Amino acid sequence: MISLKNVSKSFDGGRTFAVNDVSFDVREGETLVLLGSSGCGKTTLLKLTNRLLESTSGTIEVDGQDIALQDSITLRRRIGYVFQGIGLFPHMTVEENVAMVPRLLGWSAKKRRERAHELLETVGLDPKTYARRFPEELSGGQQQRVGVGRALAADPAYLLMDEPFGALDALTRDTLQQELLSLKERLNKTIVFVTHDIFEALALGDRIAVLHAGRLEQIGTREEILKKPATHFVRELFAKPAKQLAAFGGML
Amino acid sequence: MAGDSWIAFLSERLPELWLRTGEHLMLTGVSTGMAILLGIPLGICAARTWWLRGPLTGGVGILQTIPSLAMLAILLALLQKIGAIPAIIALTLYALLPIVRNTLTGLEGVSPPVLEAARGIGMTPRQRLWLVEFPLSMPVIVAGIRTAAVVSVGIATLSAFIGAGGLGQFINRGLALSNTNLILLGAIPAAVLALIVDGSIAASQWGLRRRRSRGSRFRAAIDRCLRPVALLLPVALIIAGCFAYFSTSTASSNPAWGPPADDGQTVRIGTKNFTEQLILGELMAQLIEARTDLRVERRFNLGGTMICHGAFKSGGIDLYAEYTGTALTAILKQSVIVDPGRAHETVAREYRQRFAAEWLRAFGFNNTYAITVRKSDATFRNLQTISDLIAISGTLRAGFTAEFSERPDGYPGLRRAYGLQFREVRDLDPALMYQAIANREVEVISAFATDGRIAAFDLQPLRDDRGFFPPYQAAPVIRTEVLQAHPELREVVELLAGRLDDATMRRLNFEVDVKKRRPGDVAHEFLESRGLLEREK
Structure with missing residues (x-):
């Protein structure tokens, strides 16, 4: 379980807050989607969780341990992270990219290789075809599959995903979302997924946390949020696409 | 070619x-x-x-x-x-x-x-x-x-x-x-x-x-x-x-990376970077090789008086040919001494005290600076002495070696002594200086009196009628330490003393500069012709 208690983050010494007094729990095995428009603090929250950023106040606990008291390097190796910009290492092959965390953990070459091939299968890339390729030889969707593979490599219990499908075309995004769902079924990971796309949030999230201007507006299942929006902002947020859908529905 | x-x-x-x-x-x-x-x-x-x-x-x-x-x-x-x-x-x-x-x-x-x-x-x-x-x-x-x-x-x-x-x-x-x-x-x-x-x-x-x-x-x-x-x-x-x-x-090809010659059986000879120095270096080197059991390491063509002196002072070279006037003014920073014998005594005394080095007897020639013009100009404008330049110096371009432009016994002193004011003064490499005057790019140069190219390029040195230039008697300078270890060096090197007068040195320079022969060959020929290479038993 990951739990945040009164977490705040300011980048300018306390004048403004990117994250403002946010508290919530991520339950074992669930997918929690952090939903909000850009600048709402959702990516900052994700980075605070694996200490790419340090919080200004409040505590974050992973498995009941305050992360501020842990070694940040060890912490990051225990938490899978899929980056918004993908961030594959361009000078390494797909196999080497996927096997990077095991390499940092000191696995043997043979074990790393086996693990990399197994993971490529998992994310739907044929190791025979792709293992020796370099990232620039892959499409955007394939690259992000490798990114997911890399995050899963050391079999972490938690997976943080920062708008992983944001840069992909709608069709590819749809496929990858479906695969992520089935992956989650098989692997039983706890996932924190950041997106600004309401439909993606509704499709993937067991629960959704709506963020606005650094504050948590509401957290709950999709039914709770759709039926009982806690604030004006949440209501507005979901009302608009609903209207659009209705309009499209009329046309069709 | x-x-x-x-x-x-x-x-x-x-x-x-x-x-x-x-x-x-x-x-x-x-x-x-x-x-x-x-x-x-x-x-x-x-x-x-x-x-x-x-x-x-x-x-x-x-x-x-x-x-x-x-x-x-x-x-x-x-x-x-x-x-x-x-x-x-x-x-x-x-x-x-x-x-x-x-x-x-x-x-x-x-x-x-x-x-x-x-x-x-x-x-x-x-x-x-x-x-x-x-x-x-x-x-x-x-x-x-x-x-x-x-x-x-x-x-x-x-x-x-x-x-x-x-x-x-x-x-x-x-x-x-x-x-x-x-x-x-x-x-x-x-x-x-x-x-x-x-x-x-x-x-x-x-x-x-x-x-x-x-x-x-x-x-x-x-x-x-x-x-x-x-x-x-x-x-x-x-x-x-x-x-x-x-x-x-x-050993004879003088590699720069050789093991340091500290075996006590090697004499390191240096030279500055012009023809006469290379010939003198070869003369001394070949004599030592022929008449002693010592090895010679040639560290020739060091870039100018100060680098040569620096190397000598620090023990990088043991022996080289220096000129009394140069030592007096450029190295010891003293005033000019006109009498050649007194100049030699003075530098010898100063070197012994300050650099632990000995001046051996002079070779015999005086390689003074010679303010030189083209022979055609000399005839046409009736130039014989440096004083004759005073009236027309404002119209002339001068090409001097970099050293001459800076040394107190060079252009700065000369200008004061004669009141010369050239239209333009250029620093030139010694070799290019002669080329420049022959090509009419300059009218006046600071030639060396013993340079073979004065004759070869049809030039006319002007007489120093106010006695500005000190004597530049060339003589071997050797580190005292080395001379004490090998006293026979004095006798061997001094075999050259007095044997090289102005005309002889000019001829040797001419052989190299104009006829493009190697300094080593020219030196060898000279030593042989004087019977200096046979080792007496």
Whole structure:
């Protein structure tokens, strides 16, 4: 379980807050989607969780341990992270990219290789075809599959995903979302997924946390949020696409 | 020069060409290597520490702006040493800028998402550097190394000025002897070497690249075989340089990297970088070789009085020919003494006290500066003395050696003594000075009285009617320590005393400067004709 208690983050010494007094729990095995428009603090929250950023106040606990008291390097190796910009290492092959965390953990070459091939299968890339390729030889969707593979490599219990499908075309995004769902079924990971796309949030999230201007507006299942929006902002947020859908529905 | 004689010239010089090329490669290789070992960590520091960035890049930038000869002279003064060591240090300092700057640029150019990913998956700062930042900035760093290596090959030609050998030695000697073939023998291989060095590093970079080779399986197989070879090319080049050097270096070819001659059985003879000095150096060297059991190491063509004196003072050379007037004014900074005998006594006394060195008896000629014009001008404008120039000096262009322009017994003193004010004064290389007056680019030069080119170029020295120039009696100067260890040296070297009058010296210079013969051959012929080479039992 990951739990945040009164977490705040300011980048300018306390004048403004990117994250403002946010508290919530991520339950074992669930997918929690952090939903909000850009600048709402959702990516900052994700980075605070694996200490790419340090919080200004409040505590974050992973498995009941305050992360501020842990070694940040060890912490990051225990938490899978899929980056918004993908961030594959361009000078390494797909196999080497996927096997990077095991390499940092000191696995043997043979074990790393086996693990990399197994993971490529998992994310739907044929190791025979792709293992020796370099990232620039892959499409955007394939690259992000490798990114997911890399995050899963050391079999972490938690997976943080920062708008992983944001840069992909709608069709590819749809496929990858479906695969992520089935992956989650098989692997039983706890996932924190950041997106600004309401439909993606509704499709993937067991629960959704709506963020606005650094504050948590509401957290709950999709039914709770759709039926009982806690604030004006949440209501507005979901009302608009609903209207659009209705309009499209009329046309069709 | 016709093709045949070029080939003959080349084949005759080939062993030395290998030797100098080897020296050149070793100078370049060692200094570039040191610059890499030093520059990359400095570049990393600059990239990591914001407040170091300005001072570091600024500092290595300033090093780059120091003129190469000045750098060599400064290092010579600081280290009190001639030869390969100051040259390597100078080359290393020059090579630092491109390496430090490119390392910094390369590291700063790594894409932020990749860096964030490296951090986010749990790499330590060191792992980030070695696994991600360094490999990704490699192309930029290698480009810096290529620049550094090519610049080093170029600048290494100057290290011959301080006796570090290399291809510059041909260029120096060519300049000293106004011998174009020698200059080209140094310059062309140096240019080719620069291309080869650059190419080898480029190949090495290709060997390092980890991209799957595209195209046929055959092509891929070739790539796989060639890559390791390409990777090692620069190393192979340095090894080839060492091989060229060691296979051709012998005691008589005066390698610059030889073991230090501290066996007490070797006399190191130096010379400045002009013809007369080279002949005097050869005369003394051949006499010592013929009449004693001592070995001679020739450290010729040192770049000027101050470098030669610096080397002498620090024990880099044991024996060289100096001129009384030069020693008095330029080295001891004393006033002019007109009487030749008293001048010799004075410098002898001062040298004994200040430099632990002895002046031996003078060779016999007085190589004074001679303010010289074209013979046609002298006739046409009726010029006989320097005073005759006073009225017309405002219309004349003068070409002086750099030393003459600066020395108190040179142009500054001359101008005061005669009230001369030339329209234009240019600093010229000694060899080019004669060329310039012959080509009518200047009207007045500071010739040497014993220079063979005065006759060859149809020039007329003007009489020093106000007695401004001190006597410049040439005499051997030797370190006292060496003379005490080998007292027989005095007798042997003084066999030359009084034997070289102005006319004789001018003739020997003429043989080399105008007839393009080698100083060693001319010296040998002279010694033989005087029966000085037979060793009495």
